[in-house]
Amino acid sequence: MAEKMQFTKARIAAVEPVPGKRITVYDETQKGLCIRVTPAGAKAFYCVRKVEGKVEWVRIGDAAAVTIETARTTTAEIINDIARGTNPAEQKRIKKAEMTFSDLFAEWVKECKAKGKKSLGNDERNYRLHLQGIAKKKLSEIERTHIRTLHRKVTTGAGIYQANRVLALTRAVFNFGIKTLDIPNLTNPAAGLKMNREESRDRRLHLDEMPKFFEALATEPNRDMRDYFMLSLLTGARRSNVLAMTWAEINLDRRTWTIPGSKAKAKDNIVVPLTDAAIDVLKARAEASGAQGWVFPGSGATGHLVEPKKAWKGLLQRAGIEDLRLHDLRRSLASFQIDAGVSLAVIGKGLGHHSQQTTAVYARLAQDPVADAWQKGTDAILVAAGVKKTAEVVPLKKGRKHA
Structure with missing residues (x-):
């Protein structure tokens, strides 16, 4: 077989x-x-040349495509x-060995786990x-065009807040690499x-929504x-903290949950102070399934309950309530506490807020006024919902346990 020939489509096909x-066949036209x-x-196709005494084979592409x-x-x-x-x-070898974004993200995850990053999930x-x-x-x-396009796509598909979180994540991963x-x-x-402009969210459960919310909650089958x-x-408490609550963090005698x-x-x-209603829920769970491990055990990789999107959506549909997120429940308690005349400093201590302006105030607070604030807030919620009177608690009607 000839080692050199004038390349044509037909001749290459005939090899x-x-x-x-x-086997290797060289082109007579291009050295x-x-x-x-x-x-x-x-x-x-390949280009074969000697570089610094070593023969290098640079792949150009498939003959069927080039x-x-x-x-x-x-x-x-x-x-x-x-010649220059x-x-x-060598450049191709370097590029082949170069990290992909998934490689860099994996390294970033290792670093975050070592540092105990809370939002890693x-x-x-x-x-x-x-x-x-x-x-x-x-x-x-x-x-940059890739990231800009990505940000716009997520904005359209998942919303401005999610798109901003994705952009911030991408920025953090690259900064880690650098x-x-x-x-x-x-x-x-x-x-x-x-970033997309984010409006401050002030959604809460309002007074007129409380009865509907509790009525829907009472019919929750799970x-x-x-x-x-x-x-x-x-x-x-924050959503992630409630999901990962353990019995070791709960002290029913002292009526506290230490995160x-x-x-x-x-x-x-x-x-976090545990009010009468919260204690009732926890005692019932302890009696039904014991008080070991997770308060809300799950079958997934985490071992505990994960994002209950389907159940939350169903609850809101039954209640006829729109645009309410799980995190808004946290804001709802604080809002009812403020309505009850509780100070911002006391509320901040129980919610775990932390800032330079308020840290000193929080540190001097005893737990008693904080516990009183939580009782006032939850009492106001239960009164608004119609399941508690001024001095008497009416137990929430239980739905059947999910099989």
Whole structure:
């Protein structure tokens, strides 16, 4: 078989594979251009040149996809690059070894786990749902246009708040690669991109909505869901903390729930007072299933209950309430406490708020006024809902336990 020929489409097609051997045929027109044929019959164009005493094979592309003219032009450009001191084969090797965004994200997750990042679960969810379009791209291939387009897409599909969280996550991952991993020549394509304008949310359960909310809650067939929503409202705790509540954190005698600093946003322990209604819910759960491990155990990887979106949606539909999020329950308790005349400092201590302006005030507060504030707030909620009178508690009608 000829080792050199004038490349034409027909002649290349006529080159037959040799069993057990990869053959090479050079082009008579363009120096350095050849076609390699595998034993299986796959054909690809290569540029072959000696660089610094070593023969380098630079793959141009499949013969079925790249025209002969393009292969010749590309070969000429590669030879010119080599003459200027560039080694295209070495550049390809570097690029092949370069991290993808998914590689960098995996390293970032390891760092976050080591530091105990509280919102890592949300970050991993955003990566899984919204960042797969750039996950397999090499870091050097990701441009600002990619991130800008991504931000607009998430804004349209999932909303302005979610899009901003995804943009912030992307920015943080790239900054980690630059500042912590010291990846050479890496720039942050998300840096400087404008976030969506976010309006401050002030949604709460209003006085007229309370009876409808509690009526719908009483008909919730799944006891875990009913108790979870109830405790979310009565404690004012963050969603993630209620989901991951453990019996070891609960002291029914002292009527407190201590959220450890490792789970708290401000990294300080939060002592949440447990009101009469909250104690009733917890005692019933302890009697029904014991008081070991998670308060809301689940069958998933976390071991506890996870985002109850379906049950929450059903509850709102039964109640005829719109635009209410789980986090709004936290705001609802604080709102009823304010209506009852409780000071912002006392509320802040029980909710675990942390700021330079209020930390000193919170530190001097005893637990008694905080516990009193929680009782006042939840009493106001239950009175508004019609399930509690001024001095007498009427038990919430229980739905059947979900099988």
